[in-house]
Amino acid sequence: MQRRHLVVGGLAAAVLPPFAFAQGLEKPKVTIAVGGKNLLYYLPLTIAEQLGYFKAEGLDVTIADFAGGSRALAAVVGGSADVVSGAFEHTVNMQFKGQPMRAFVLQGLAPQIVLGVNPKTMAGYKTIADLKGKKIGVTAPGSSTNVMVNFVLAKAGLKPSDVSIVGVGAGSGAVAAMRSGQIDAMSNLDPVVTLLQRSGDMKIISDTRIVAESEKVFGGPMPAGCLYAPQPFLDKNPNTAQALTNAMVRASKWIQAAGPGDIIKVVPEGFLLGDRAVYIDAFMAAKGALSPDGSFPAKGADTAFRALASVDKDLAAAKLDLNAVYTNAFVQKANAKYPKG
Numbered sequence: 001m002q003r004r005h006l007v008v009g010g011l012a013a014a015v016l017p018p019f020a021f022a023q024g025l026e027k028p029k030v031t032i033a034v035g036g037k038n039l040l041y042y043l044p045l046t047i048a049e050q051l052g053y054f055k056a057e058g059l060d061v062t063i064a065d066f067a068g069g070s071r072a073l074a075a076v077v078g079g080s081a082d083v084v085s086g087a088f089e090h091t092v093n094m095q096f097k098g099q100p101m102r103a104f105v106l107q108g109l110a111p112q113i114v115l116g117v118n119p120k121t122m123a124g125y126k127t128i129a130d131l132k133g134k135k136i137g138v139t140a141p142g143s144s145t146n147v148m149v150n151f152v153l154a155k156a157g158l159k160p161s162d163v164s165i166v167g168v169g170a171g172s173g174a175v176a177a178m179r180s181g182q183i184d185a186m187s188n189l190d191p192v193v194t195l196l197q198r199s200g201d202m203k204i205i206s207d208t209r210i211v212a213e214s215e216k217v218f219g220g221p222m223p224a225g226c227l228y229a230p231q232p233f234l235d236k237n238p239n240t241a242q243a244l245t246n247a248m249v250r251a252s253k254w255i256q257a258a259g260p261g262d263i264i265k266v267v268p269e270g271f272l273l274g275d276r277a278v279y280i281d282a283f284m285a286a287k288g289a290l291s292p293d294g295s296f297p298a299k300g301a302d303t304a305f306r307a308l309a310s311v312d313k314d315l316a317a318a319k320l321d322l323n324a325v326y327t328n329a330f331v332q333k334a335n336a337k338y339p340k341g
Contacts, residue, residue, distance in 0.1 A: 024058070026237040030244065031062045032227070033081035035069035036139055036170030038271040040190040040286040041225045043263075044107045045085045048251035050266045057243035067169045068140020076101075082233060083244065087111070087144030088223040088296075089304040091325035096315050100231040103326040105245040105334070106296050107252065108224030110214035110289040113148045114193040116202040117185045118178055125203065128156035134184035137168040137177050144224070145187040150311040152206055152217070160311060172273065178202060190282035191273050198278060209289050220303035223296055223326075224289070231324075245330035246337055249294040253341025256292050260284065294331040301325050 034042055045063065048054055054061040066072045069086040076084050077099065084090070085107070094101040117125045122134070131153065138145040150160045166183055168174040174192050177183050179201050186202065190209070196202035208214035214222050227244060234241050255263075260280040264272075272279045301322035309316035 025240050025243060027082070027240045028058055029060045029062070030083060030240060031064055031081040032083045032085050032244075033064045033066060033072035033075040034085040035066045035072040035143060036189070037063060037065040038191070038268075038273075039170050040282055040290075041108055041112050042085055043255060043267075043283075043286070043290060044225075044248050044251040045227075046267055046271070047254055048247040050268075051251065051254065053247035053250045054244070057247050059240070059243050059247070061244075066140075067167065068138070068143035068145070070140050070142035070146075076230065083227055083229045085225065085227055087147070088226050088228070088300065088326070089144060089147060089308055091228050092301065092304050092308055092320065092322070093315070095320050095325055096318050100324065101228050102231050102234055102324065103223070103226040103228040103296065104234065104241055104330045105248045105294040106223055106226045106291040106331070107248065107294075108226070108289055109221070109291050109297075110211045111144060111148060111208040111218075111222055111224040112189050112286050112289045113145055113187055113208050114189065114204055115148060115152055115185065115187045115206040116193070116196070116204045118181060118183060119200065119203050120181050121184045122203075125205075128152060128205070129158065131185055132158060132162045133164075135164045135166050135182070137166050137174060137183040137186035137188065139170045139174070139188060140167045141165050145189070147307065147311075148206075148208070149187045151307050154310045175201075175273070190286050191271070191279050194282035194285060195273055195275065195278045198281070209285050211289055214289070218303050218307055220306070221297035221300045222303045222307065223300035226296075226326075228326075234327075242330050242333060245294065246334045249331060249334035250338050250341050252291050252294050253338065255287070255290055257341065293335055295328055295335075296326045296331075 064081055072084050072086050073090050075081040088103055091101045091103050136149055168177040174188050178186055178196055263283050
């Protein structure tokens with residue numbers, strides 16, 4: 001009986017117009033802020049939007065794109081967006097700042113952030129210490145790309161103030177900054193990284209697209225892209241949060257079963273940075289770092305805390321409730337509803 005009910009429910013979702021769900025959703029219209037929507041880091045968000053999974057849950061979702069995750073977070077703090085599609089570690093930072101945020105569905109098992117040097121300006125690069133006094137590009141100051149730079153520097157005995165951080169965005173501007181020699185190194189994501197690597201404009205020195213390397217860099221599972229929201233939003237809108245999670249889990253499962261050709265047909269043309277082959281390579285490099293089912297790893301919050309604490313003495317001394325920065329409750333229900341995506 002239960003299996004039959006699932007099938008009927010799935011058909012209803014496909015046939016009924018969005019207003020049929022409105023009574024159950026506290027907030028059918030939702031704005032999601034994201035920092036660099038074109039990045040493979042946020043591929044589940046794009047797939048959920050493009051394949052109509054949000055609409056299938058009765059949601060009218062607007063996605064507001066910003067230059068980096070720190071700016072997307074600022075949009076939610078300022079009230080112009082409801083939910084952030086951003087890096088998990090921001091939830092730890094915001095609890096420390098007294099503004100509780102909770103992650104409720106995971107997009108990335110690993111940060112997928114790549115740190116690389118510019119072969120033009122750093123031809124003699126040998127160790128991380130060589131970055132002292134150099135200009136390092138990040139998507140936006142304070143974003144997860146910046147956090148990774150700080151963390152890698154700290155492991156090499158350098159302080160954030162030992163380098164100059166430059167915001168270059170997550171698209172063609174980042175590519176241009178590297179190629180023109182405006183920056184000596186860059187912390188960024190795919191497809192930007194694969195494009196620069198293939199053209200010989202970036203030499204990779206740390207690659208967290210590889211889950212094993214990410215765990216080595218950070219000392220444990222480091223959850224990455226996710227949907228997170230202020231705790232009051234989740235308290236007031238549990239059905240809306242569940243609907244968002246359902247759509248994202250379906251998208252994550254679709255990605256795991258998809259081939260490069262499927263992805264190319266669905267993502268907007270502008271995301272390809274003018275080169276489909278590069279995007280396919282980037283997808284293949286990033287696929288293993290995307291979450292298969294939206295679940296947060298048990299030790300993920302501890303890893304994120306350690307990464308942030310390594311460059312912030314005040315946060316390191318704080319007593320935080322790391323169980324309050326994420327929940328798998330919505331994901332568990334979504335996986336029960338869509339066991340196969």
